[in-house]
Amino acid sequence: MSFTAGAQALNVSQSAVSRHIISLEEMLGQKLFDRSGQKLVLTPAGAALLPEVRRSFDRLEHTMNAIGVDPQAGRPIRIHIPPSLLQQVVMPMIGAFHAEYPDIRIDISSSPVTGLPRNETDMAIVFDRPNIDDRVTDLLWLVRVAPVCSPAVAARHPGKSLEAFLADNDLLHVTLAGEPRGLLWSTFARQSRIALDANRGLAFDTLSSAVSYAMHSNGVALADVEMFAPEIAAGRLVVPHDAAINDGFGYYLKLRPDDLADPSISLVRSWLIAQFAARQAAG
Structure with a gap:
């Protein structure tokens, strides 16, 4: 929220940042910042653009870092998986996927959150109730x-x-x-x-x-x-009463629609869906 601080971060002049912002606003036909007060404030258009810009720069940085380490390698696919599901179910699946597709790198993160994690990911398995948002959503596991x-x-x-x-x-x-x-x-x-x-x-x-x-x-x-x-x-855990219920929660795979254009992400999605379907059928 400061052209001066932004210029310092980018190692350019404040006037250069200001000119670029003005050019972007003219191209969009929308103001991105309200400059009338003592400090900059994002307009609704700026607030809508910010998360997409942040995601694009984050992905660009992620890919550049990967290329810097290995020019031949693509960027890793970042997947978030809830801890219990990862430990009990997904860990063997990840090993099987890596054996079948050794050239596709996967970075796994895990945290006990309900819904989408805060960190940026390419896809996430979330524990949640059914909901509708702007993401492609696949039911993997219905909790009982x-x-x-x-x-x-x-x-x-x-x-x-x-x-x-x-x-x-x-x-x-x-x-x-x-x-x-x-x-x-x-x-x-x-x-x-x-x-x-x-x-x-x-x-x-x-x-x-x-x-x-x-x-x-x-x-x-x-x-x-x-x-x-x-x-x-194995008898280490007992179900003393036959009282299982569906409580409305499940595990859902979520990703952005435009990410399906990435062949590796599309492959991982299809593979995970097939693995969960096979497990459910076997159960």
Whole structure:
């Protein structure tokens, strides 16, 4: 928000920056900055243009850095994947993809966010409810959750109803940005038609952490039974009641429509969709 600071960052004169901005505004037929006050303020047109300009420069810098290291290599494809899905499901897929397509480089980032991550990516698998935005969106995994615990916890409460079992144990939560602490348990209780104090217990930032605590300590986690099927099959995790529900959340692959023109991104998208479809069919 300063022509002077921008000029210093670009190592050019302030007047050069000002002239370029004026030329850009004339070309667009829209003002990008309001210059009437003590400081620059973006106009609606400037605010609309800013994220696209930022993304373009970010991608340009990313590609130039890659070329500087290896002139023959294309830029890596940046993918964001939620931590629990990455650990439980996607990690073997990434290994198989790398073996099949060794020339396509992938940079993976992971953070416990709901929806799109803040960092710039080429595609992202997001944990969210169904929504409509300006991105190409593919459903990869529909979540189906049930209360899970260690075998020891289940053994201490034989014959209890679901409502009594949950009332007698700590609830383990997964925090969702911008959502109430007990949202997932409240949803489960409503669909299961039971009374439940959904706010008590411990909270974790990832589902994997909550389930790990449930396996090695006390408490009951609300977990995706398909995602943790290996732990359930091995007996390390128990589903004490047949009470699985679809809670409205899922994992969605999102990318910008114009990125589909990149053959590598298009290939990764198709490959991931096929892998998730095959896993679901096998399950």
